[in-house]
Amino acid sequence: MHGAQLLLLVVGSIAVTAVARRRDLPAPLLLVVVGLAISFLPGADDYQLDPHILLGVVLPPLLYSASLDSSYLSFKAVAGPIIQLGVVLVVITAFVVGLIAHLLMPELPWEVALLLGAVVAPPDAVAAVAIGRKLGLPRGAMTVLTGESLVNDASALTLYKVALAGIAGASTGLFAQLSTFAIAVVVGIAVGLVIGVVAHFARTHLDDTVMESVLGLVVPFACYLVAEELHGSGVLAVVAAGLYLGHNSPKAGYATRLQEQSVWTTVDVLLESLVFGLIGLELPFVLKGISDFSVLPAALALLGVAIVVRIVFVFGRNALLRMTRRRRRPSWRISAVLSWTGMRGVVTLAAAAGIPDSTPGWAYIQFAAFVVTVGTLLLQGISLPWLIRALKIQQPEDTTQEQRARKVAAKAAKAMLSELVPAEIPVEQRKMFSQRMHAMMQARDRIIEQDPSQEGAITRVRREMLSRQREVLVAERSAGRLDDEVMRKVMRELDLEEAMLTGTWRSRL
Incomplete structure (x- = not known):
């Protein structure tokens, strides 16, 4: 052709x-x-x-992409x-x-x-x-x-x-x-996990979204070629790496997750x-x-x-x-x-x-x-x-888990704000103080417009809240109370909010 x-x-x-x-x-x-x-x-x-x-x-890239979106726990x-x-x-x-x-x-x-x-x-x-x-x-x-x-x-x-x-x-x-079959399976899975661990370590230390995306594009081909050279299953190597990296994607940066999904x-x-x-x-x-x-x-x-x-x-x-x-x-x-x-x-x-x-x-x-x-x-x-x-086996859209995930994340954010309340404030006033701080976070744009000097402090607090919310979502997923699909959907909303906070999308326009 x-x-x-x-x-x-x-x-x-x-x-x-x-x-x-x-x-x-x-x-x-x-x-x-x-x-x-x-x-x-x-x-x-x-x-x-x-x-x-x-x-x-x-x-390899088709299998790798499907593996990234799959749930290891499911x-x-x-x-x-x-x-x-x-x-x-x-x-x-x-x-x-x-x-x-x-x-x-x-x-x-x-x-x-x-x-x-x-x-x-x-x-x-x-x-x-x-x-x-x-x-x-x-x-x-x-x-x-x-x-x-x-x-x-x-x-x-x-x-x-x-x-x-x-x-x-x-x-x-x-x-x-049978020996040939068994060796191909074992070698393929081992190669995929090794490359997955190395890739995860690299993407959590690069602090460069573009290079992390480039690394992600290389992973499936590296898995397939190395496994095949070692007489293993290249397909299983790709799947093993994809499942490992997909399961550990919450540990990567928010910008990496957003860009990886688009790519x-x-x-x-x-x-x-x-x-x-x-x-x-x-x-x-x-x-x-x-x-x-x-x-x-x-x-x-x-x-x-x-x-x-x-x-x-x-x-x-x-x-x-x-x-x-x-x-x-x-x-x-x-x-x-x-x-x-x-x-x-x-x-x-x-x-x-x-x-x-x-x-x-x-x-x-x-x-x-x-x-x-x-x-x-x-x-x-x-x-x-x-x-x-x-x-008639279509499953109606179940928003129960999604609503619960958002509720848990919001609760974690409020709990973090409560931790920021100064210890010298009396107990009966701590709740009111926390509520006011929460309202202040929600009115972030209006506050910054009135007093631009507050933007840095409010942004730092909000990013810490987002980080805490992600930790809670991952814990719920690991405990089996939350599906990977729901966790990723809610986490993507948090990632988009952080991208807007830091001007990530604006800087790319």
Whole structure:
């Protein structure tokens, strides 16, 4: 793809995304549809996704951004379902799809069929999370979906590497394959945590918002590349670093948090627009590799298998929980939605593109991966909003926690003002004095306008109050009385207030 074509693709993808956001449509689905339509135009180029760019350049920042916004505590609370969907289901899907592919096409060696299974195993939750957030899925279901998306890519890509090594004869025996898998997991998580700790130390001592943002942009690529060089999972390294830094973000400066959120929101929109646009444009390349459409029934069968395996697994897990009489089990409505969120994405196509073209059945693998990806995106992605509405599981906006968080923060601010009351003031007058100080803080702008000399003192007190309020919010989060999502929302309001106090935004205009 030439520079002019790439620029046209980026501009076009952003334009389609803008239309989707304005019309309240799922941008990933609209991008795929537009890409498919363009691929049918006369003279459309045969474009092949570059796996090295997608896995090494595009995937790390997307995973890192999602990890930063995820809640480590919520992740830990539903670790069971996340591991079951993100690891166990991925492995089961890979083997079942591989078995069916081998039965449908006996000429496809078992090792290659398993490789195809690993390619189509990991769902891409970008579209599902976007739809679920827009329609108000319960917070627990959203946590499971997000957590699964952070884990399943690592599971599938590690299994993919094991299968590739088996085809090349570099890995023999079940023990060797399991050892490769285990080493990749352990090394990946260790690398991510080490880099996360170093990055956190650096960003809390730099006192330079721009350099802290630059450091944040480097972290996901450093995690991925170092882990891959050490034969670990680069995906898990990125996720581990993102979860660690996201959990410790309250310890960073307010300006860093505000700028980091803006930067990663922009990066997400740009990269997601680009990759989903590329999915549709790959059709001419995929069709070029096959001589006729006799392989279409087999590819459609694998599409059905990939969908059915997830449905059976989710409801089978529910039945098992019911038999073991565990108290906490998801409702059948939530399970129905989770079972229908198996849309595949760019990881599947990138993994398929990374298979050497000398591999037996290479053209069929490319075609089947494309059919499963586009089929699940369009079939499940388009029908998922209808399913959520039909089952009536939208969670109404719950402002209880948010109101409680603001109340706790306000109480902390008042308590701090009380500490500032001189000790010599009689007890009966301390409350009145504290109330007057609080009123004075609220009337800050008017006071400063009348007496500019008071600005420094009032600003210092208010910033100390904001710091105390943040400490209380973090303590409530750590005690499990406040969700990360709510804490971050209220903390962002405090950050914006401090930015206005210090003139941070004014200085950037």
